[in-house]
Amino acid sequence: MSIPIIDAHAHYGKWFFPIYASDMRSIKDLMLRFNMKAAICSSSKAIVYNLIEGNRELFQSLDPSSGIYGYVTVNPNYLELSKDETKRYLELPEFRGVKFHTTYSGVPIDSKEFRELIEYAEPYDKPFLLHTYSQKDVRDVENLAKRFGGVKFIMGHMGGTETSWTGKNWKSAISASSEYSNIYLEICMTHLEAGKIEEAVERVGSQRILYGSDMTLLNPAHTIGMIMSSEISKEDKERIFYINARGLFKI
């Protein structure tokens, strides 16, 4: 890979699948293998289990000198704790954003609790990475983007895919992003549906599309290959791989 990469959607920690490349050394190896200059990681433990333990372990492992930055993970089921976590970590330069996963917490993206957390974190001026894997998730992000015009929202997985094979989730995400300039699209997902990146670039423009790997769950090559295969210009690829994230995360 000659093009440098910033990974806007990475994780640190284990998953409940047979994956052994989950520690910081593995992340650094993967970054080297794929010419990644930086990766913004959230804790898998904080997402699927305990936000306090997970955020703490992530903080102890971050290494900005190697390009490894963090998202603080919030769980609106624990509103006050999430506010404490936000305050504790977003003040630090190692943390470049907030991560929220609606599926594992069971809290909708456009919920009273999460809106309260956004209001709390807004002064830090750091983006929110939101897991989106349904049309409802996309609609929820649209609502938030409208309500919080000064906050930047990253739609993780670009709305995702579903078993209908229609692409309707990511098509909805593209529509939402074309409507609201504070919605960014991050494109990693297991399914490799050809054409989605071209459609996103055509309708949104490459300036608000971000490369994300989803490592340590997914292989960085998976999404790199999607971008390499997509029929867009070299300049668009450079923006998606590197330039957009450098600006968004102030790296």
Added chain:
Amino acid sequence: MKIADVNTVFGFFPKRKIDCSLERLISLIEKYRISKVLTISLKSAFYNYVEGNEETLRVCNGDSRLIPVASVDPRAYLGGLDEIEELRKRGFRAVRLFTEFQSYPIDYAPLLRLFKNLEGMDLPLLIYNTGYGLMTKVVRETRGRGYPVIMLGCSYSALSEFIVLSIENPHLYIETSLLDTPDAFELLTRKVGSSRIIFGSGIPLNYFESSYLMVERAEISEHDKELILYYNLEDLLKGFP
């Protein structure tokens, strides 16, 4: 490295606008220098498998890079053995089930009959993995019948199921297009051996380089990569035409 792709299609895709034409498939084969592809008309998946099979044979006859795959849609299959024997005689080299589009369960009488009728045909069976437990049921129904089963569309959620099953079921293989964990190839090579991994991309419905890059950048030997990308499929088919 030479590439043989077990998972390609052509035709018309009704679920979203995308060019799946034969011309598009061939342009990708040429762009990525793929030597051989197993391919099948999408007409078999969405309309009528008998007509789809005719179309597949017709287009493959004119191009030695294209290896014809037949389909049988259990929703229309009446259980005839002659029909399956005919597929082999007419030159099909594998049979594919479109579980991802056709939504029938594995425990379904016409499908169980098909599993039985494929015995002795020496045709690999390709099945798309649609969720936890499907592979377990497929293996249970095909064990000891003498033909290989290649599971398509397996991602991180299918890894443990495949590894546990493959150790005791030598007829089970995995296709690579969605093997998307950071160390899937290293793990599978170590646990079950590279001989059970078959390269597939899903073009033109999928982006090709995702599948290819995951093999190319895996930390396994060059020999293992060659087996995965080409020679395992050649062995399974007992040679390419």
